[in-house]
Amino acid sequence: MYAYQLYDFGKILKAQRLNPDRLAKLQSDKLSKLIRHSYAHVPYVRNMLDARGIVPGDVARIEDIGLLPLTDKSFYQSLKPGERAADNLPVERCKTFQTSGTTGLPLRFHMTRRDFTMRNLNSARAYLASGYEPWQRMAVLAGDRVVNEKRTWNEKLGFWRRREISSWKDPEQWLDELETWKPHVLVGRVTTLVLLAEAFRERPRASLRPKRVFASAEVLDDASRNFLATTFGCPVLDFYFTFEGGCLAWECPACGGYHMNSDMVIIEVLRNGNPVSPGEEGEVVITNLHAYAMPLIRYRQGDSVVLSRKTPRCGRGLPLLDRIYGRKEDLIVLRNGRRIPPQAVPHVFIPVPGIRKWQVVQPAVDRLKILIEPKDGFDESARRILLEEMMKLLRDDVRLEIIVVDSLERDREAKFRPIVSEVKKEAGQPEARGAELP
Template sequence: MSGYEFLTQKICMPITESIKGWPVSKYLKELEQSQWYSPAELREMQNEKLRGMVRHAYDTVEYYREVFDSLKLTPDDIKSIEDLPKLPILTKDQIRANFPDKMRSRDFDPAKLIIGKSSGSTGEPLKYYLTPREKGFKWACLYRWWRWTGYDFGRKYVNFTVIAQVAFRGIPLAEWLEKTISRALILQAKDMNAENVGDLVRQIQQFKPILIKGHPSTCYYMARYMADHDIKFEGVKAAICNGETLVPHVRDLIAEQYQCGVWDMYGSEGIETAAQCSPNSHHHVTAEAVVTEIVDREGNPVPSGTEGRLIVTALDKWAMPFIRYDTQDAATMSDEVCSCGRGLPLLSSVKGRIVDMGLSPSGKLLSVYAFTPLFAKQPGVDAWQVVQEAPALLSVKIKPAGSFDNATLAAVEREIKDYVGDDVEVTISLVDEIPFTPSGKRRFFISKCPYGVQ
């Protein structure tokens, strides 16, 4: 263990955990042990946690009390995972319609809860509540995944992110100390473009990380630049991709230019669901944190080996329970046993979001992640869609809500122009509806001249 690793693991992390109330180290130690439990032991752990979560949701969350009562069910009717289909599937729209008061447990003081939100890959960030202890468990799940790649605390890593994930965000000195001691280089994915990608590559080369983490589209964009300029990283041991589907040609180019293995990790709404233990393995389900179901379009369970909708039940979300939540992604369960020896269940495939990427004439990288924060802060926008008709032409559709006005319209146009630049023409139209795809999803950014991933 190097001096930095000792400092991070033995001093920095305990201090941070004490200040924030995030018991990461405690949970990580437990997870490092439980991953080696037998499938039967893990199943019993899940059933025990599930019974406690169902009772808690019924007793303290208005939405679930109404659901149970309407079906004439009690918590005693849900004794095991096999009983979950007695309950309806929870959708994003239902959460939004009942958030916050009817979805939040009354066991907790709202002022002491953490508000999380999804990355916005679907175009509509979903808000949810966490307790500090739940935040600690979430990070413990993530760190266990990171350790599967060979990373450990105190080693250098690069994180391409939409929102910087640091414990002391907003406190400049503490944030700087955290980044320095943890040896993290945090880069904003949305700011990458043709003009600065070379500088970012050189910055990473000088930093010499052993791990690089980001969305596949971001990592691929940089890998394309590196391939075009005959550049390869040295010393990088692993790349972690999450947030989008990692398609084969994207994985291959990242592996070639970064000269390392590429791990895929999957989560939804802060529920760390599954990850690969090696670049070529199936995805291990985080059984201590989540129950996964695979169902057909009508919500009926499908046999192992059959692709279907991925439904998850969080076993650790006490502030705001997620029971039978529809991720809107597809997956396939496997009955195989991984050669690594872990008893965690396996998903043989996880098909999350495949996002379009586009380039403006000046080389600005365009994706749903760039536009989601822009629309999220505007009042009166019920739904939206941005279509790149040509490199220099964006067509924007907005479905307005009650508070939408000319000021909002002007703000949207200004924000988009500020982001894409003066070399792109932007047209905005107000519409009554934005259609869903045949799979039931809405595409918020479409590029008719896509770059790379599609």
């Protein structure tokens, strides 16, 4: 961490306590600066504004953001690299990330050093607020096969120590590494953390004793949260990270909701293109205020959240979300339009004996495949319980099929999706129908 980074960090630590008016002013200033930069240097943004007869000066306040069109993943994929990158920030001086389809944009993504720093400081602020202390060791169960082993100077001095653990190894190997390094904080995807917890439970005299577990990237359902908390005997907190926006929101124990990092990323919660009222669910649309190399403007993230009615109690001004649902396609939508929140589904499996791992795939609106990787005890009566429990949840005429498999392989980059709905791709299943129900 350099002096200018400490200065930036001081500023963003202060910004989390701004009152709503001053937060809006800060957002407006950052947005207008980003739009001016993007209009001058990023061809797609210039074309977008020109096509609507907008000039950068029209987007001076946060309320003006609605003048800009929504964008999404396929739009960015359709652009040529030269159309989406800033022409005054040479690519060779940027950090480049290659993403796969499962983690976000399947394209090369550039960030300036400053974009990257601000992204990291944004996460660091959320970690500090969640009880992380800078002298503590943090282990990240990363999705990557090959992990970064470079140590920065601050790590050598003993603060912000971070080590990545490859999720391509076996959980027993993760546990070996972690028991040697003895981290205070574990960070990882929910599924990965649960696999680690299972390995921990199976090992006699396991010595891993984290003080906190930070979960992200997948829905932290109650069953997984309880399992992690009882296994490791420490608080488990949820973080909403996306590749495109970095840390979007994080769980605040004092407020009982998720603070949005609205000073760093504008997070709009929309339904049919209009902002929802507090208490309502809508889709997440982000504008990353610190992405100058490849600006993301009003980008549809693909997740749905519930905006909170609560005002923060912890002294922060960052507004709150009540809930974060999984990716939109991971909601099961039934024929009558009822949607099953991903958090509900794991509870179906709790009373069923003999299940090591499960996955629910919805190939059609009236069909559900339940894939089971069994262990001892998955017999006829277990099957019957499973079908009964699933019908209790669905309450609809759905054809259920149990498929026993040897192994439920994790996807590349370890982003296993426990619930996969393919319904959206089907003709005659309008996406908006589900979105209009409570």
